[in-house]
Amino acid sequence: MSFGVEVRDLTVRYGRTTALDGVDLTLEPGRIHGLLGRNGSGKTSLLSVLAAFRPATSGTVLVDGEDPFENPRIMAGTCLVRESGDHMDDKARATLQIAAAVRPTWDAELAGRLVDRLQVPLDRKPSQMSRGQRSALGVVVGLASRAPLTMLDESYLGLDAPSRYAFYDELLADYAEHPRTIVVSSHLIEEVERLFEQVVVLDHGRVLLADDADALRARGATLTGPGDVVDAFLDGRRVLERRTLGRTAQVTVDGGLDDAERRRARDAGLEIGPVPLQDLFVHLTASGDRP
Amino acid sequence: MSLATSVPAADRSARALDPRAVRGARLALRSQLVVWVAFWLTLAVIAVGIVVVTVRVGEVEHSAWDYLSAGCRWFSFAMLLFVTAGGIGPYVAHGLTRRSFVTLVALDVAVTAAVFSACWTLGHAVENAVFAARGWPTSVQEHLYADGSQLGLVTLEALLAVLVYGTSGALVGAAFYRGGGWWGTLTLPLTLAPVAVTESLLTGRWIGDLAQRGLDLPLPARGLTILLVVALGMVVLHLVLRRAAIRRPAS
Numbered sequence: 001m002s003f004g005v006e007v008r009d010l011t012v013r014y015g016r017t018t019a020l021d022g023v024d025l026t027l028e029p030g031r032i033h034g035l036l037g038r039n040g041s042g043k044t045s046l047l048s049v050l051a052a053f054r055p056a057t058s059g060t061v062l063v064d065g066e067d068p069f070e071n072p073r074i075m076a077g078t079c080l081v082r083e084s085g086d087h088m089d090d091k092a093r094a095t096l097q098i099a100a101a102v103r104p105t106w107d108a109e110l111a112g113r114l115v116d117r118l119q120v121p122l123d124r125k126p127s128q129m130s131r132g133q134r135s136a137l138g139v140v141v142g143l144a145s146r147a148p149l150t151m152l153d154e155s156y157l158g159l160d161a162p163s164r165y166a167f168y169d170e171l172l173a174d175y176a177e178h179p180r181t182i183v184v185s186s187h188l189i190e191e192v193e194r195l196f197e198q199v200v201v202l203d204h205g206r207v208l209l210a211d212d213a214d215a216l217r218a219r220g221a222t223l224t225g226p227g228d229v230v231d232a233f234l235d236g237r238r239v240l241e242r243r244t245l246g247r248t249a250q251v252t253v254d255g256g257l258d259d260a261e262r263r264r265a266r267d268a269g270l271e272i273g274p275v276p277l278q279d280l281f282v283h284l285t286a287s288g289d290r291p
Numbered sequence: 292m293s294l295a296t297s298v299p300a301a302d303r304s305a306r307a308l309d310p311r312a313v314r315g316a317r318l319a320l321r322s323q324l325v326v327w328v329a330f331w332l333t334l335a336v337i338a339v340g341i342v343v344v345t346v347r348v349g350e351v352e353h354s355a356w357d358y359l360s361a362g363c364r365w366f367s368f369a370m371l372l373f374v375t376a377g378g379i380g381p382y383v384a385h386g387l388t389r390r391s392f393v394t395l396v397a398l399d400v401a402v403t404a405a406v407f408s409a410c411w412t413l414g415h416a417v418e419n420a421v422f423a424a425r426g427w428p429t430s431v432q433e434h435l436y437a438d439g440s441q442l443g444l445v446t447l448e449a450l451l452a453v454l455v456y457g458t459s460g461a462l463v464g465a466a467f468y469r470g471g472g473w474w475g476t477l478t479l480p481l482t483l484a485p486v487a488v489t490e491s492l493l494t495g496r497w498i499g500d501l502a503q504r505g506l507d508l509p510l511p512a513r514g515l516t517i518l519l520v521v522a523l524g525m526v527v528l529h530l531v532l533r534r535a536a537i538r539r540p541a542s
Contacts, residue, residue: 070389071388076387082539084540085384088378088381089377098319101314102312102387
């Protein structure tokens with residue numbers, strides 16, 4: 001079971017600050033969505049409204065066709081883990097017992113495996129844990145809840161690299177076996193972009209773009225080769241990112257390449273790759289450009 | 292064991308007591324039990340200490356257990372304050388509604404009042420037996436009862452008092468959670484009002500013995516008034532929390 005999301009003209013204000021400004025968005029059920037945006041772009045506000053953590057100031061939010069706020073069915077099927085998670089300051093074992101008791105789709109076996117793999121200290125309270133251990137506890141709750149709408153808001157950033165990669169593996173494996181709607185918000189775009197099927201970019205409280213990850217990657221190309229050859233090929237194209245190492249240059253250009261251009265680039269000795277989402281993200285959000 | 296992803300119970304009705312919420316609350320209450328046991332053991336040790344010191348320096352002239360009356364009341368206040376302010380975030384994050392949270396806070400207040408009044412009465416009963424054997428008086432002041440041997444009134448007062456202190460604690464916790472430090476502090480006269488009203492009705496403390504010297508209400512009317520104060524407090528708690536935003540956890 002997966003929950004789809006429909007958001008229309010959603011606005012969230014905190015006093016005089018507008019966190020979300022007329023957001024329109026559709027998240028298809030049963031897919032992994034990447035939610036990207038700079039600090040203060042409105043990612044957490046959006047996820048908080050979807051999870052009924054806060055009411056919207058105005059606009060319409062439908063999760064699985066219903067308003068999620070104070071809706072027992074939708075809230076039971078929605079799990080948002082923010083940063084290190086919202087836990088009582090009780091032992092991790094107690095937190096997992098409560099989650100098992102109240103989450104209708106809780107998988108105890110998955111929880112146990114994640115606890116071992118991410119080394120969650122069950123006899124410690126969150127206040128006694130390192131940031132990484134708190135993140136690990138949040139990840140265990142997020143994945144083992146197996147909620148039809150699972151949202152992870154930078155909840156794994158405190159994990160060390162081996163634990164993060166273990167988390168990515170577990171997420172993909174469990175998603176393959178039990179498809180559901182997953183939203184992952186992160187700053188570590190290079191690490192997590194392989195997970196994404198759809199990508200939403202927020203900027204200053206508005207949706208900058210929302211598209212299939214593959215379609216976004218095809219919005220540009222990466223050309224790698226001798227610097228002078230690369231420069232000759234650019235021919236007025238808009239450069240999103242340029243890196244050089246000795247005589248070798250790697251340039252990310254905006255806009256896709258047609259077959260003839262690809263052939264010409266290969267004939268010139270250039271390697272062609274997809275555009276890294278991070279380059280696209282940095283370019284779009286730094287310039288405030290609209291697609 | 293591997294549970295397939297299933298559809299949560301399709302119950303859009305306004306059932307406040309979701310069975311999942313009750314299961315979660317039972318576990319949360321179990322963790323409170325440890326604190327309760329520690330508290331009552333501490334209270335018993337302090338009472339014994341008071342008696343020992345009193346005997347050494349003078350004579351026992353009234354109930355020693357009665358000295359701890361305020362501790363019993365304010366501990367229930369503090370427990371409900373922390374349960375409310377610390378519990379609503381994790382509770383909603385576990386996929387439960389604010390409405391069911393308020394219902395469970397009300398149940399927590401009721402269970403706390405039942406357990407604490409029973410423990411308080413037991414303390415007086417034990418003291419009565421010990422003090423009677425030694426010929427010591429068990430009189431008290433500023434209570435519904437004049438002596439610790441009036442166990443019915445002891446229970447009634449403790450039950451009503453803990454109900455109100457617990458409700459007030461929950462209101463203070465909710466006000467600080469919803470409005471932050473400034474609003475939480477500014478609303479203290481309102482959130483502590485149930486305590487002031489109840490103490491004046493029950494014991495004549497705080498703002499004077501309104502009931503006996505002013506309104507002159509009979510005991511059943513006072514009890515009913517206090518229960519109405521508790522009910523009103525719970526309605527206000529619901530109004531404060533029903534659209535509360537869940538605060539971001541400290542990272």
